[in-house]
Amino acid sequence: MPSSNLRAFIDRLIDGLLPLLSLVAALAVASVLLIALNADVGQAYSALIEGAFGTQNAFAETLVKSIPVLFVAIGICVAFRANVINIGGEGQMIAGALAGTTATLALAGSPGWLIIIASLVAGFLAGALYGGLAGFLKAQFNVNEILSTIMLNQVAVQMMNFLLNGPLLDPSEQGLNHIPKTARIVAEAQLPRLVIGLPDGTALFDRTRLHYGLVIAILLAAAIYVLLWRTPIGYRIRAVGYNERASRYAGISVRRQMILSMFLAGGCAGLAGVVQVLGLQYRLQTDGSPGGFTANAGFNGIVAALFGGLNPIGAIPASILFGGLLVGAQNMQRDLGVPASLITAINGIVVVFVVSSQILIKWRGRRRLQQSTSRTEVAVENAVVAEQQV
Amino acid sequence: MIENILAPSVFATCLRLSTPYLFAGIGEMFGQRSGMLNLGVEGVMLMGAFFAHYVVLNTGSLLLGVIAALVVGLVMGVAIAFVNVTLKAEQGISGIGVYLFGLGMSELLFKTLVGTPRSVSGFPPLHIPVLSDIEFLGIGQIFFQHNLLVYVAFALVPISAYVLRRTPLGLMIRAVGQTPEAADAMGINVARVRYMTVIFGAMMAGLAGASLSIALLNVFQQNLTSGLGFIAIALVYFGRWRPVGVMSGALLFSFVNALQLQISAIGIDVPSEFAVMAPYVITIIALVFASKQTEKPTALTKPFDRGE
Numbered sequence: 001m002p003s004s005n006l007r008a009f010i011d012r013l014i015d016g017l018l019p020l021l022s023l024v025a026a027l028a029v030a031s032v033l034l035i036a037l038n039a040d041v042g043q044a045y046s047a048l049i050e051g052a053f054g055t056q057n058a059f060a061e062t063l064v065k066s067i068p069v070l071f072v073a074i075g076i077c078v079a080f081r082a083n084v085i086n087i088g089g090e091g092q093m094i095a096g097a098l099a100g101t102t103a104t105l106a107l108a109g110s111p112g113w114l115i116i117i118a119s120l121v122a123g124f125l126a127g128a129l130y131g132g133l134a135g136f137l138k139a140q141f142n143v144n145e146i147l148s149t150i151m152l153n154q155v156a157v158q159m160m161n162f163l164l165n166g167p168l169l170d171p172s173e174q175g176l177n178h179i180p181k182t183a184r185i186v187a188e189a190q191l192p193r194l195v196i197g198l199p200d201g202t203a204l205f206d207r208t209r210l211h212y213g214l215v216i217a218i219l220l221a222a223a224i225y226v227l228l229w230r231t232p233i234g235y236r237i238r239a240v241g242y243n244e245r246a247s248r249y250a251g252i253s254v255r256r257q258m259i260l261s262m263f264l265a266g267g268c269a270g271l272a273g274v275v276q277v278l279g280l281q282y283r284l285q286t287d288g289s290p291g292g293f294t295a296n297a298g299f300n301g302i303v304a305a306l307f308g309g310l311n312p313i314g315a316i317p318a319s320i321l322f323g324g325l326l327v328g329a330q331n332m333q334r335d336l337g338v339p340a341s342l343i344t345a346i347n348g349i350v351v352v353f354v355v356s357s358q359i360l361i362k363w364r365g366r367r368r369l370q371q372s373t374s375r376t377e378v379a380v381e382n383a384v385v386a387e388q389q390v
Numbered sequence: 391m392i393e394n395i396l397a398p399s400v401f402a403t404c405l406r407l408s409t410p411y412l413f414a415g416i417g418e419m420f421g422q423r424s425g426m427l428n429l430g431v432e433g434v435m436l437m438g439a440f441f442a443h444y445v446v447l448n449t450g451s452l453l454l455g456v457i458a459a460l461v462v463g464l465v466m467g468v469a470i471a472f473v474n475v476t477l478k479a480e481q482g483i484s485g486i487g488v489y490l491f492g493l494g495m496s497e498l499l500f501k502t503l504v505g506t507p508r509s510v511s512g513f514p515p516l517h518i519p520v521l522s523d524i525e526f527l528g529i530g531q532i533f534f535q536h537n538l539l540v541y542v543a544f545a546l547v548p549i550s551a552y553v554l555r556r557t558p559l560g561l562m563i564r565a566v567g568q569t570p571e572a573a574d575a576m577g578i579n580v581a582r583v584r585y586m587t588v589i590f591g592a593m594m595a596g597l598a599g600a601s602l603s604i605a606l607l608n609v610f611q612q613n614l615t616s617g618l619g620f621i622a623i624a625l626v627y628f629g630r631w632r633p634v635g636v637m638s639g640a641l642l643f644s645f646v647n648a649l650q651l652q653i654s655a656i657g658i659d660v661p662s663e664f665a666v667m668a669p670y671v672i673t674i675i676a677l678v679f680a681s682k683q684t685e686k687p688t689a690l691t692k693p694f695d696r697g698e
Contacts, residue, residue: 033495033498037498037502085480085482085483087482087486137674137677137678141677141678143674143677143678144627144677146429146482147620147623147624147627147673147677148674148677150617150620151620151624151670151671151673151674151677152670152674154617154666154667154670155667155670155671155674158663158664158666158667158670159663159667161663162661162663162664165663166661289613290613290616290617299486299490302483302486303490306483338498338502339497339498339501339502341493341494341495341497341498341501341612342494342498343494344490344491344493344494344495344497345490345491345493345494345495345498346494347487347490347494348433348486348487348488348489348490348491348492348493348494348495349487349491350487351483351484351486351487351490352473352479352484352487352488352491355473355479355480355483355484355487356473356477356479356484358479358480359477359478359479
């Protein structure tokens, strides 16, 4: 039946477009804010888009900003799929950056590839253990993971401030008014810049700050996608998220999936932290505030993951979009004097709209069921819906 | 040494610092007792804090400042209730959205409308006649020389305990949080009760913000609350969903805060980072011990669907 195929396609298209509608709605709310702030809306948005995607360098900066967001978002997909609400991206990112930077500094003198791999592994493990701790507390002691990860974020920030002001402080930075930062990592340990040679001899992203972290992030997204949808491990994680009780009856260890999903989510966020050091900053540095190192990537990753439909592949364009918003907002601030914090507010509205729009998907699913007439169709569709959701 | 650390002023500071925890925590507790987890407390607090401060800065009227904070809480509460009750959104995630909105929005407004941190003359200390002069153990100084909002916050504890345990309204709230199906069958409008508790909670969060910006600190800056709202949510778990429990938690936390201020004031060398970290570590440990959670409202975070 081609007509029902077409309808199914259109239905799926609308479901897929819902996040985009949420963004449009959020930007509409932001327009009202801009008008209230006496800013020219058209000018503001053109400054935003121009600043994010207008030039090659702007687009490179957008990609640079999207890298940590993407790493975190990939991890959030795993955790949220297991119905574990990981708000700890910030802390896990810091844990990864601390361990990764320490490894990089300790291995100075070794071959570059060795330092990079060891640092990435250290960063992944540190983030994974930090995330896994929250997973363990949830599995073992029934501690609400939302609360524990939020608390662990604050603990990580203070731990970083302590280490960067003391044990890890750059030896050349002394005195009372030092900047909390580590020594610079050796050149061999720095991730190379990503320059794409084009057939006509010119190079894309030449002399920009874009680095190989983007490639690592995209490979990770593909790997996590395969893990979630093509392996028994991923199946179990998603099964627990879809129906905890049924999974338990099916013999799946719910506790193990909780810990594992938090371990993986934390690991991805940990990579975000270490890649930020190896690829961009070449040292771990903060200003002492909670977002001093992470620039809120731990939270923005949640936004991007939701926006990408909790699918690691979908998280790629979503992260680039939100990276673009962040970069564009700086341009808007320069040109029009509208504070860039507008974007934090917009991100919040997007999150609220995306989670609110889930009900539309549910309603539409229900209506579709009612519309199908014969019993068998209902049964088949039930099975399909169940399978899609797992 | 120990007399210096445990001076009466420390206890007085402890009571003062517990105001925002009390307002936000008690408000959040009502929501949770009806089954609604509002994770956006921090965001509402920031907005309440900003508007209260801004209004006082421009009008000089503390009453208008408090009203502004309550109105901001009311508006945000209606929005949060609509999203979480009517649209049945995942409460853990929508709350993060509200937080990010409040964080960004309050900073945006602050930067465009005020610019640099400016202090206001907030609620002055109110010396209760006779009682505030008690010298014995510093009782006067500890209990009876606070600003008005401190007394209001503590008065909220017995009042809310009474409302929850002894009034039909409290019974409705608890029923809706335990077994919404049964409450619905009894003719209670589940959605209406949850709207009420969420809106009340948000108004209290707004007031909690005001207690910082026009009573305790008398200043507003970006991210003024820096995690206080999240601790308030944890306090509800810690206090096992009881007003007195929330108050005990609030006192414990503000005591740690006050102690930390005192320790650095008399020059004991503890890295300040560890002092700042302490409340969060304690919260995690407390959550582990509070984890039996037999008192936890069964329907917490579960949207109610009448199955129509």
